Amino acid sequence: MTEHLSKKQTIKFTPGTIIVGKWHQKQYQIIKPLGYGARGTVFLAHSEYGRVALKFGFDNAGVTSEVNVLNKFSKVQGEPLGPSLYDVDDWVTKKGAYAFYAMEYINGTPLLDCIRVRGFEWAAIFVLQLLKDLGRLHEAGWVFGDLKPDNLVVTGPPLKIRWLDVGGTTQMGRSIKEYTEFFDRGYWGFGTRKAEPSYDLFAVAMIFVNAAEGRRMEKGQDPEKNLIRYIQSHRKLAPYADVITQALYGKFSTAEQMRKALLKKINETQSEAKRITKNQVTKRKSKKKAEWKGTFLLVSIILLAYTLYVALFIM
Amino acid sequence: MKKGRLKQILLITDGCSNQGEDPSAIAALAKEQGIAVNVIGVVSEDQTMDGGIQEVEDIALAGGGISQIVHTKQLSQTVQMVTRQAMTQTIQGVINQELQQILGDSESMDDLPPEKRGQVMEVVDELGETVNLEVCILVDTSASMEKKLPTVHEALLDLSISLNSRMGSNQFCLYAFPGKRKPIDKLLSWTPKIDSISHVFSKLASGGITPTGPALKEALKSFDKRSRRDLAAYDGAPIEEAND
Numbered sequence: 001m002t003e004h005l006s007k008k009q010t011i012k013f014t015p016g017t018i019i020v021g022k023w024h025q026k027q028y029q030i031i032k033p034l035g036y037g038a039r040g041t042v043f044l045a046h047s048e049y050g051r052v053a054l055k056f057g058f059d060n061a062g063v064t065s066e067v068n069v070l071n072k073f074s075k076v077q078g079e080p081l082g083p084s085l086y087d088v089d090d091w092v093t094k095k096g097a098y099a100f101y102a103m104e105y106i107n108g109t110p111l112l113d114c115i116r117v118r119g120f121e122w123a124a125i126f127v128l129q130l131l132k133d134l135g136r137l138h139e140a141g142w143v144f145g146d147l148k149p150d151n152l153v154v155t156g157p158p159l160k161i162r163w164l165d166v167g168g169t170t171q172m173g174r175s176i177k178e179y180t181e182f183f184d185r186g187y188w189g190f191g192t193r194k195a196e197p198s199y200d201l202f203a204v205a206m207i208f209v210n211a212a213e214g215r216r217m218e219k220g221q222d223p224e225k226n227l228i229r230y231i232q233s234h235r236k237l238a239p240y241a242d243v244i245t246q247a248l249y250g251k252f253s254t255a256e257q258m259r260k261a262l263l264k265k266i267n268e269t270q271s272e273a274k275r276i277t278k279n280q281v282t283k284r285k286s287k288k289k290a291e292w293k294g295t296f297l298l299v300s301i302i303l304l305a306y307t308l309y310v311a312l313f314i315m
Numbered sequence: 316m317k318k319g320r321l322k323q324i325l326l327i328t329d330g331c332s333n334q335g336e337d338p339s340a341i342a343a344l345a346k347e348q349g350i351a352v353n354v355i356g357v358v359s360e361d362q363t364m365d366g367g368i369q370e371v372e373d374i375a376l377a378g379g380g381i382s383q384i385v386h387t388k389q390l391s392q393t394v395q396m397v398t399r400q401a402m403t404q405t406i407q408g409v410i411n412q413e414l415q416q417i418l419g420d421s422e423s424m425d426d427l428p429p430e431k432r433g434q435v436m437e438v439v440d441e442l443g444e445t446v447n448l449e450v451c452i453l454v455d456t457s458a459s460m461e462k463k464l465p466t467v468h469e470a471l472l473d474l475s476i477s478l479n480s481r482m483g484s485n486q487f488c489l490y491a492f493p494g495k496r497k498p499i500d501k502l503l504s505w506t507p508k509i510d511s512i513s514h515v516f517s518k519l520a521s522g523g524i525t526p527t528g529p530a531l532k533e534a535l536k537s538f539d540k541r542s543r544r545d546l547a548a549y550d551g552a553p554i555e556e557a558n559d
Contacts, residue, residue, distance in 0.1 A: 023428050060425050061403060064436040067429065088429040097425065099432075174444045175480035177399060181392060186476040193480035 011041055011056045011098060019045070019054070019100075021089030028054055028102065039066075039167060039178075044105060049086045052102045056091075063088075063099035066167040070103065073166060076140045080104075081133055082166040106162050108153030115211050118159075120236050123211040124266050126154065127204060128259055129161045134200050135255035138172070143195035145170045146178045147203035149210060170195040182206060182216045188223050190248055198250035201258050205247035212236040239269040320447045321402055322350040324534050325394070326374065327467055328455035329357050330367040332527030335498060338370070341531040342378030350538060352378025352531070353401045355394060357463055359387050374527075379405075387463050391470040395477040398450065399443070406442045410435060448478060449486045449505075449541065451534045456491045457525045468516045475509035488537055489515075492530035499526070499533045505541055 013019075013030040020027050028045040035042050040057035057063035070085040083104040090097040115123050130152070137144060146168030155162050168178035176184075176193040183203040185191045190202060209227075210216055212234055220226045227248070232241045243261045252258040324345060332338050342352040356371040368384055375382035381401045385393045411423045414435075424435050454460075454467055471489070478485045486505045489512065494500035502515040 060432075061407060061436060061439070064429070064432050065440060068433050068437060068440075071433070088433075090425075090429070099425075099429070174482065175477065179392075186473065186480075187391075193477050195480075 013043060019091050021087065021100075022092050022097065023089050024087055026087050026089065026102070028052070030054070037165070045102070047086075047102060049102065051105045052086060053083065053105045054100055054102050056098055056100045060097075060099040062167075063101060067101050069166055069169045070101070072140075072142065072169070076136060078136060081137055082163045106153060106155060106164060108155040108162060111149040111152040111154055111161065111207075112211060112214060114154040114159070116214065120212065122159070123208060124240065124262065126152075126159075126161045127208055128262060128266075130204060130207075131201075131255045131259040131262070133161075133163070134197075134204070135259070137169075138197045138200070138255055141172050143170050143172055143176070143197065144168065144200050144203075145176045145195065146180060146183075147200055147207070148180045148183045149207055150180075152207075172196065182210065185250075188219065188227060188248075190224070191250055197254055198247075198252065201247045201252050201255060202250065204255075204258070205244045208240065208244055209237065240265055320449055321405055322538055323380070323398065323401055323448070323450045324350060324352045324378070324453060324531065325398060325450055326352065326354045326453045326455075326527070326531070327357060327390075327394075327470075328354065328367070328371070328453075328525070328527065329460050329463065330455075330457070330525060331370055332525050334493075334524045334526040334529070336528030336532065338527040338531055339373045339377040341528050341535065342374045342380075345531065345535050346377065346379040348535070348538070350378075350535065351380040351401050351405055353380035353397050354378075354382045355390070355397060356382070356384040357387055357390055357460075357467070358384065359463065370527075374531075379408075387466050390463075390466050391473040394470045394474045398474060398478070402443050402446070402448065403439060406439050406446070410439060444481055445483045447484045447486075448481075449538065450474075450478075450488075451537050452487060452489045453499075453530050453534050454489070454491050455525060455527070457493060458523055464516050468512060471509050471512065479508060486541070488541075490530065490534060490537075491515075492533075493524050493526055498529035501537075505537075 013033075015030055015032055017030045018027060019030065026047065028047045031044040031046060031051070033041060034044050034053060039062050040055055043054045043056070045052055045054045055063070055066070057066070067085065067088050070082060073082040074080070074085060083106055085101060085103050087102040088099075089101070090099055109117075111126065115126070134144060144163075144166070146165070151163060151165045153162050153164055154160065168176070170176055172195055174195050176195055176199060179186070179193065181187040183206045184193070185199055185202040186193045191198070193199070209231060217226075217230065228245060231237045231244050237244065240262065243258065243265050246252060246261065247258055252261070324342075345352050352374060354371045354375040356367055371384060372382045381397050381404065383393050383397050407424060414422055414424065414427075424432055427435065452471060454464075456464065460467075475485075475487065485507055487503070487507075487509050488501070488505045489503035489509070490499050491502055492499040503509070503512060
């Protein structure tokens with residue numbers, strides 16, 4: 001997200017630092033920083049739970065809000081949606097108390113790296129997986145909000161998309177508090193920032209767009225027209241343009257609807273691809289036949305000329 | 316806490332004030348009247364803002380609000396973030412006061428154990444979503460700001476999208492300073508939505524002086540006018556009913 005010029009209290013730890021919580025007295029030993037974000041810093045640490053991700057926020061209110069969300073996630077039935085939450089505590093220093101929490105360390109490959117290495121056909125599959133998880137989250141009454149490749153990693157094999165940072169998750173019907181412009185419906189002028197399933201589905205469509213090129217294009221003068229034209233004319237996106245556009249315009253009211261539409265499109269494009277290869281094979285065959293015909297014709301003409309020559313001059 | 320209104324002044328500027336009252340003093344006065352003053356300092360990519368930064372921070376500190384220095388490009392996201400953070404801060408302030416009354420002097424939200432803090436935070440979030448909000452926006456249109464105005468315009472439309480996605484209602488008004496003849500010109504009276512302000516921004520004549528203090532003073536008055544109008548509307552209602 002945005003990087004601000006004015007100072008922000010970034011916490012830095014040297015590897016080996018031991019942190020003890022004020023309330024629960026749990027010990028954590030810092031291994032290394034994992035990332036510096038807009039809302040805080042995440043460190044990898046040893047603990048009694050094994051290796052965990054420790055998140056320190058810039059403000060205590062932010063940490064508390066995120067913990068509330070993680071608690072809600074743990075109540076959704078089935079496979080865990082976000083990282084599991086282990087502990088919430090304060091770390092007291094001379095400068096003041098810092099709120100932090102310990103969560104499951106999800107060791108995976110960033111989504112876009114994974115697609116770059118394995119090929120774009122995986123993008124559609126990860127989107128299918130993502131839509132299934134989003135469906136469960138929406139049914140529980142929540143909207144992810146700040147959905148973007150940076151918040152998604154791929155673990156496995158078997159390859160599975162996982163959610164890293166769920167801090168932007170918002171109760172359905174409220175307003176989205178955190179977003180990243182490229183993936184935000186309001187930024188592109190496609191609608192409000194109300195937390196509803198179609199807000200997440202817009203972001204999913206934009207993840208698809210982002211995955212095709214790896215870079216994020218500028219909004220430009222006429223964002224709506226530019227975006228749609230880009231999707232329809234892009235070699236990798238064109239086959240899915242229909243589904244992507246519908247998601248952008250909020251035509252799907254549930255993640256499951258979009259998932260079904262995408263699955264259908266994938267099956268269509270695959271059978272179409274087969275047809276194309278078949279056509280090419282038959283074309284090649286007929287070309288060979290034509291070549292052979294040409295040779296035959298040439299040989300017969302030479303033979304005829306020779307016969308004539310013999311008939312006229314020798315005889 | 317009853318669902319009242321949150322009042323904010325949002326000042327968007329790029330440098331030091333050079334005319335009229337001390338802006339920090341006016342901001343402190345605003346704070347006394349329950350109005351938070353947020354300040355966003357905008358710098359272009361090739362520009363520094365040495366003297367201005369201190370003033371930006373001082374005004375926000377005096378006004379009980381939040382300050383942020385940003386590059387022009389990041390303005391949209393910052394405007395909505397600052398507004399939201401300031402709302403949360405104000406609500407937390409009120410809740411902390413209540414907590415102190417219940418739990419004793421030194422207790423605030425941060426002194427609660429994490430589990431309890433989570434519950435309080437849910438109330439803060441809920442209030443932030445449903446509370447009614449009034450934002451008076453002050454845009455510095457002095458000469459150096461001229462190139463940044465299209466971005467400011469975009470950021471304000473964006474703010475309107477963000478806040479109107481909330482459940483609570485919103486009111487915005489918009490002023491530019493320096494004004495043509497006065498220290499400040501009103502561009503938009505209190506309205507629930509910011510749209511079609513592109514024409515007001517294109518007509519602005521950018522001047523050389525930056526009367527931030529007087530501008531803040533005028534913004535403060537706009538809240539007075541608003542509450543008086545509200546009162547009148549409130550008084551009117553029962554009379555109409557009686558006539559029926």
